[in-house]
Amino acid sequence: MTDPIIKFDSVGKRFGAITVLDDLDFEVANGEKVTIIGPSGSGKSTILRILMTLETISDGVVYVAGEPLWHERRGDALVPASEAHLREMRRHLGMVFQSFNLFPHMSVLRNLTEAPVRVLGLSKSEARDRARELLDMVGLADQAEKFPHQLSGGQQQRVAIARALAMRPRIMLFDEPTSALDPELVGEVQAVIRRLAEEHDLTMLLVTHEMRFAREISDRVCFIDGGRIREQGPPEELFTDPKEERTRDFLQAVLADN
Amino acid sequence: MLFGIEWDTSDNLTFAISILPILLRGLVVTIQATILGFFVAMVLGLILAALKAVPSRVVSWPARIISEFLRDTPLLIQLFFLYYVLPEFGLVLPAFMTGALALGLQYSAYLSEVYRAGIEAVPRGQHEAARALDLTGRDTFARIVVPQAIPRIIPAMGNYLVSIMKDVPVLSVVTVLEMLSVARIIGDRTFNYLVPLTMVGAIYLILTLLAAYGVRRLDRALPKTGIPMK
Numbered sequence: 314m315t316d317p318i319i320k321f322d323s324v325g326k327r328f329g330a331i332t333v334l335d336d337l338d339f340e341v342a343n344g345e346k347v348t349i350i351g352p353s354g355s356g357k358s359t360i361l362r363i364l365m366t367l368e369t370i371s372d373g374v375v376y377v378a379g380e381p382l383w384h385e386r387r388g389d390a391l392v393p394a395s396e397a398h399l400r401e402m403r404r405h406l407g408m409v410f411q412s413f414n415l416f417p418h419m420s421v422l423r424n425l426t427e428a429p430v431r432v433l434g435l436s437k438s439e440a441r442d443r444a445r446e447l448l449d450m451v452g453l454a455d456q457a458e459k460f461p462h463q464l465s466g467g468q469q470q471r472v473a474i475a476r477a478l479a480m481r482p483r484i485m486l487f488d489e490p491t492s493a494l495d496p497e498l499v500g501e502v503q504a505v506i507r508r509l510a511e512e513h514d515l516t517m518l519l520v521t522h523e524m525r526f527a528r529e530i531s532d533r534v535c536f537i538d539g540g541r542i543r544e545q546g547p548p549e550e551l552f553t554d555p556k557e558e559r560t561r562d563f564l565q566a567v568l569a570d571n
Numbered sequence: 572m573l574f575g576i577e578w579d580t581s582d583n584l585t586f587a588i589s590i591l592p593i594l595l596r597g598l599v600v601t602i603q604a605t606i607l608g609f610f611v612a613m614v615l616g617l618i619l620a621a622l623k624a625v626p627s628r629v630v631s632w633p634a635r636i637i638s639e640f641l642r643d644t645p646l647l648i649q650l651f652f653l654y655y656v657l658p659e660f661g662l663v664l665p666a667f668m669t670g671a672l673a674l675g676l677q678y679s680a681y682l683s684e685v686y687r688a689g690i691e692a693v694p695r696g697q698h699e700a701a702r703a704l705d706l707t708g709r710d711t712f713a714r715i716v717v718p719q720a721i722p723r724i725i726p727a728m729g730n731y732l733v734s735i736m737k738d739v740p741v742l743s744v745v746t747v748l749e750m751l752s753v754a755r756i757i758g759d760r761t762f763n764y765l766v767p768l769t770m771v772g773a774i775y776l777i778l779t780l781l782a783a784y785g786v787r788r789l790d791r792a793l794p795k796t797g798i799p800m801k
Contacts, residue, residue: 400707414697416719428706473700
C-alpha cells in the first residue's frame with residue numbers, strides 16, 4: 314500500500330471531561346472510498362470536522378497528504394499549526410454538510426464561484442465556466458441564477474456538493490449528507506455522490522446512517538463506537554458477517570429501522 | 572430678527588408663520604448633525620464590533636471597555652469633554668463638528684451592539700462553510716456574514732437614527748444653533764416661548780414619523796433572499 318492520504322496517529326479529542334476520540338488510529342488510502350458508521354455521539358462527524366479544521370485535536374497527529382494537518386514541522390519537532398498552514402492544508406479537502414450551509418444571499422452560481430475567485434484567484438469567467446460544468450454534473454445547469462431558498466433540499470445539497478468540488482479538492486468529506494432531507498429527495502443526492510465515487514479518483518470519506526448506500530459505494534466501512542474504530546472491512550464482510558458483538562447490535566438496530 | 576429674518580408677533584398664527592423659516596434653518600443643522608453623527612456611529616460602531624469579536628483578549632477587552640464607557644456615561648459629559656478638554660491638547664474643532672462627533676461616539680457603542688447581535692444571528696454553519704472553502708477571515712466577514720446581518724439589523728438601526736435625532740438638542744449647550752436653540756433664542760427675544768417650542772415639538776414629531784416610515788420602506792425594499800429572520 315502506498316502512503317495513506319489521511320492518517321490519524323493516536324488522535325484524542327476531548328470536550329472538557331467528555332472523550333470523543335480515544336487514541337484513534339485510522340488511515341485512508343488515496344482514492345479510497347470509506348464510510349464511517351456508528352451510533353450517534355460516537356465521534357464519526359468529529360473525524361470529518363477535525364479533517365476540515367473545524368475542530369482541533371487534543372492529542373496525537375493527523376496527516377493529510379503526508380503533511381501534519383494540525384502541526385507544522387520545525388526541524389524534527391512538530392509545533393501547532395499557524396493559520397497560514399491550515400489554509401494551505403484545507404486546499405486538499407472539501408466538505409458537504411448535513412445542513413447544506415449554502416450562502417443564502419448569493420445565487421447558486423455565486424455560491425460556486427465565490428471561493429474559486431477569492432481563494433484560488435481564478436478569473437470570474439473561468440470560475441463561471443467551472444461552476445456551470447459542475448452544475449451540469451449534478452443536474453442543475455438550469456438553476457444557476459436561482460437563490461438557495463428557491464430550491465428543494467435535495468437540489469440545495471447537490472449545489473453544496475458542486476460548491477465543494479469547485480475548489481478541486483483531493484479529498485471529499487460528506488457529513489451525513491442526506492440526513493436533513495425528506496425521504497423522496499435522498500435518492501437524487503445519493504445518485505450524485507455515487508457518480509462521484511464511480512467516475513473520479515477522489516478520496517471520499519462519508520458519515521451516514523444509510524447502510525444500503527454505504528454498502529454500495531464504499532471500498533471499506535468502519536464501525537466506530539466510543540471514539541474508537543471497533544471493526545472495519547469491506548462492506549460485504551462487515552455487513553454480512555460482523556465479528557464484533559457491538560457491530561452486530563448496532564447493525565441489527567439500524568437495519569431493523571429500514 | 573434672526574438669520575436676517577424678521578418676525579411678526581401681532582398674533583400667534585402670524586408669529587408662527589413668520590418664524591417658521593428661522594426654525595427651518597435650525598432644522599437643517601439638526602438634520603446635518605443627525606446624519607453626520609449617525610455616519611460616524613455606523614463606521615466606529617462597525618470597527619468596535621469587529622474588535623470586540625476578535626478572539627484575542629488583548630484586542631477585544633479594550634474595545635469592550637471603550638464601548639461600555641461610551642454607553643454608560645451621559646452624552647452631555649462626553650460632549651463637554653470633547654468641547655472643553657480636547658482644545659487643551661491642541662485639538663480645536665468647530666462646535667458643530669464636536670457635537671456630531673460626540674453623538675457619533677456615544678451611538679457607536681449602541682450600534683456596535685446592534686451589529687454584534689446581527690453578526691451572531693448568522694448561523695454557525697455559514698462560518699463553517701466559509702472555512703471549508705478556505706475563505707479568509709476577512710472575506711468571510713465582509714462577504715458572507717455582513718450581507719446576511721444587514722437585513723436583520725435595519726429595524727434596530729432605524730430606531731437609533733430616530734434616537735440620535737432626538738439627542739441633537741443637547742448640542743445647544745455648546746452653542747450649536749440647531750432647531751431647539753434657535754427656538755429658545757426666539758423665545759428669549761420675544762418672550763413668547765409657547766409658539767416656537769410647540770413648533771419644534773411638532774416638527775420633531777413629523778420628522779420621527781417620517782424617519783420611521785422611511786426605515787419601514789427600506790426594510791421592505793431590502794432583498795432578504797432566503798435569509799432566515801429571527
